[in-house]
Amino acid sequence: MKGxxxxxxxxxxxxxxxxxxxVATAIVGDADRGRDAVQDAFGSALRRxxxxxxxxxxxxxxxxxxxxxARDERRAARRGPAYSGDVPHSSNGSPPEEDARLATAITLLxxxxxxxxxxxxxxxxxxxxxxxALGIKGGTVAAALNKAHExxxxxxxxxxx
Amino acid sequence: xxxFETHMDAALTRLSPRTDGAADWDDVLSRAGSRPPWxxxxxxxxxxxxxxxxAGALAQGLLSGSLDRLSAxxxxxxxxxxxxxxxxxxxxxxxxxxxxPSGTRLGRLVHTEFHGRGYDLLGFxxxxxxxxxxxxxxxxxxxxxxxxxxxxxxxxxxxxxxTVGGHLRIRMPxxxxxxxxxxxxxxxxxxxxxxxxxxxxxxxxxxxxAFLFARADHPGSPMGGPPIVLRATDDQxxxxxxxxxxxxxxxxxxxxxxxxxxxVERPLTNGSIGWLQRGEARGEPFTFPDQGPQRVIESRLLQxxxxxxxxxxxxxxxxxxxxxxxxxxxxSWLWPLIPGSSSSMCTRAETxxxxxxxxxxxxxxxxxxxxxxxxAPDDVARIELIHRxxxxxxxxxxxxxxxxxxxxxxxxxxxxxxxENRAVKIEIVGGNGSGLRGYSVAP
Numbered sequence: 114m115k116g117x118x119x120x121x122x123x124x125x126x127x128x129x130x131x132x133x134x135x136v137a138t139a140i141v142g143d144a145d146r147g148r149d150a151v152q153d154a155f156g157s158a159l160r161r162x163x164x165x166x167x168x169x170x171x172x173x174x175x176x177x178x179x180x181x182x183a184r185d186e187r188r189a190a191r192r193g194p195a196y197s198g199d200v201p202h203s204s205n206g207s208p209p210e211e212d213a214r215l216a217t218a219i220t221l222l223x224x225x226x227x228x229x230x231x232x233x234x235x236x237x238x239x240x241x242x243x244x245x246a247l248g249i250k251g252g253t254v255a256a257a258l259n260k261a262h263e264x265x266x267x268x269x270x271x272x273x274x
Numbered sequence: 275x276x277x278f279e280t281h282m283d284a285a286l287t288r289l290s291p292r293t294d295g296a297a298d299w300d301d302v303l304s305r306a307g308s309r310p311p312w313x314x315x316x317x318x319x320x321x322x323x324x325x326x327x328x329a330g331a332l333a334q335g336l337l338s339g340s341l342d343r344l345s346a347x348x349x350x351x352x353x354x355x356x357x358x359x360x361x362x363x364x365x366x367x368x369x370x371x372x373x374x375p376s377g378t379r380l381g382r383l384v385h386t387e388f389h390g391r392g393y394d395l396l397g398f399x400x401x402x403x404x405x406x407x408x409x410x411x412x413x414x415x416x417x418x419x420x421x422x423x424x425x426x427x428x429x430x431x432x433x434x435x436x437t438v439g440g441h442l443r444i445r446m447p448x449x450x451x452x453x454x455x456x457x458x459x460x461x462x463x464x465x466x467x468x469x470x471x472x473x474x475x476x477x478x479x480x481x482x483x484a485f486l487f488a489r490a491d492h493p494g495s496p497m498g499g500p501p502i503v504l505r506a507t508d509d510q511x512x513x514x515x516x517x518x519x520x521x522x523x524x525x526x527x528x529x530x531x532x533x534x535x536x537x538v539e540r541p542l543t544n545g546s547i548g549w550l551q552r553g554e555a556r557g558e559p560f561t562f563p564d565q566g567p568q569r570v571i572e573s574r575l576l577q578x579x580x581x582x583x584x585x586x587x588x589x590x591x592x593x594x595x596x597x598x599x600x601x602x603x604x605x606s607w608l609w610p611l612i613p614g615s616s617s618s619m620c621t622r623a624e625t626x627x628x629x630x631x632x633x634x635x636x637x638x639x640x641x642x643x644x645x646x647x648x649x650a651p652d653d654v655a656r657i658e659l660i661h662r663x664x665x666x667x668x669x670x671x672x673x674x675x676x677x678x679x680x681x682x683x684x685x686x687x688x689x690x691x692x693x694e695n696r697a698v699k700i701e702i703v704g705g706n707g708s709g710l711r712g713y714s715v716a717p
Contacts, residue, residue: 123299123302126297126299126302127297127299130297135290135291135292136290138289138290139286139289139290144290147290152298152301152302152305153305155302155305155306156302156303156304156305156306157305157306158306159302159303159306160306212281212284212285212288213285213288215281215282215284215285216285216286216288216289218285219285219286220289231286231290234282234283234286235286235290262278265278265282266278269278269281
């Protein structure tokens with residue numbers, strides 16, 4: 114058993130905190146709970162660091178903990194659709210109807226596709242890292258992302274009609 | 275960046291904006307160790323940062339006193355002096371980018387105990403705003419922002435009480451929940467009862483034109499659960515029920531039926547913020563938080579509303595990656611008493627080519643009297659805000675940045691005019707049932 118170095122865990126936490134929080138917030142649907150999920154996930158990582166076996170990069174293992182913690186938070190919140198109402202911020206930074214509809218379409222994607230989108234866009238992870246973070250195959254990541262893009266492009270086109 | 279990618283970027287920013295909250299490794303360490311202490315601390319911090327709820331609906335019943343009658347707020351400070359909290363306040367105020375005027379006096383309005391911990395509700399004035407801040411004892415290591423409400427908005431509501439802050443049904447360790455609400459009460463109000471689904475939940479402590487309510491509650495989402503009503507009473511037993519607004523931040527609205535102008539007289543084109551792009555030193559110096567995909571070229575600190583101490587960092591930036599090529603305007607929210615920036619966002623410079631850009635800021639989805647901040651191109655000389663009831667309010671516009679506060683659950687109309695008083699942009703800030711949106715009213 115390899116174990117993870119707490120110094121490395123802290124370094125990844127500090128260098129990727131913005132991305133961890135964005136992904137967690139997107140999953141949970143609430144900025145405070147998203148922040149909490151990240152803090153909890155790293156607390157858990159420190160407690161469980163000896164179980165890290167080094168079969169995937171440490172960062173991927175941490176992403177997995179964050180994603181799972183955020184999903185647990187979301188379930189615990191017992192909410193309906195994640196984005197049926199409010200978001201922590203909102204703006205009219207680009208054509209609002211198209212962006213609002215697209216945002217809604219993202220939240221309506223199947224969970225696996227949604228998580229792949231979040232990790233690809235917010236965290237800029239490559240397919241292998243996404244696969245390691247979600248515990249799925251690289252080919253599955255590519256297929257999920259393609260499917261998600263197809264759905265979202267269609268959604269955007271419908272808005273414009 | 276393709277059109278699709280641009281929209282993906284905007285849609286994903288809607289779902290989870292880029293924020294720059296500080297790292298808190300100590301908190302991680304405490305969560306990795308003994309769990310109960312951090313859980314309690316976290317709940318308290320969340321409680322203090324949790325925005326709340328506004329009594330957005332009209333009071334019904336016999337009690338009709340309105341919030342322009344607040345005699346405890348007439349003196350040097352509202353309530354009784356609080357020297358220890360004043361010292362902490364002065365220290366935090368001096369350390370924040372956005373600070374209240376020196377000499378701001380705060381007073382203790384209400385005190386209550388909950389779960390073995392004391393809570394003081396403090397009050398103070400900031401220009402034309404009334405501010406409340408809930409401070410636990412011992413004080414949390416994370417500072418919490420105050421909640422400020424324009425007096426004008428309180429008067430417009432016409433209710434004898436208004437919830438200003440707190441949190442609803444927050445989860446606590448062991449599966450318990452907690453509800454805490456605080457706000458302002460007019461001179462006529464002697465009691466406030468909090469009711470859920472028609473049944474009494476408990477009574478608030480009322481003193482110094484303020485109320486504070488805390489009780490164990492069943493946990494759940496702040497957005498869900500049965501409706502809450504605050505029942506205000508006076509000494510003669512007259513009653514006014516004020517619903518707590520827990521729904522969407524803004525409501526659905528049909529732009530065609532909204533009061534105010536409905537025709538743009540001169541559409542805007544090629545809008546920009548010239549002074550910022552030219553690097554003019556307006557406002558105060560400001561180091562904008564790192565934006566990653568955007569390289570900040572020029573940034574300044576502005577006070578968009580002279581009547582409020584809230585500040586906004588503004589930047590002109592350039593995209594550094596293929597997805598972000600081009601010019602960007604960025605905003606950074608700076609709350610009084612909070613060191614550094616609480617959050618920031620960037621939007622493509624083209625956004626204000628033909629209109630206004632605006633964004634709401636709040637600490638979580640349960641809040642508020644939401645605060646909105648926006649950017650207007652050079653051609654906009656003034657902006658007015660029109661409420662559903664027809665009330666028209668000038669929006670403060672300083673160096674192309676504007677801000678305004680609204681009441682939760684109420685859509686509003688923004689009308690921008692050029693220097694010749696022609697309407698150049700009309701927008702409804704409202705909901706569409708599937709999320710927040712802005713409607714451009716067609717020319």
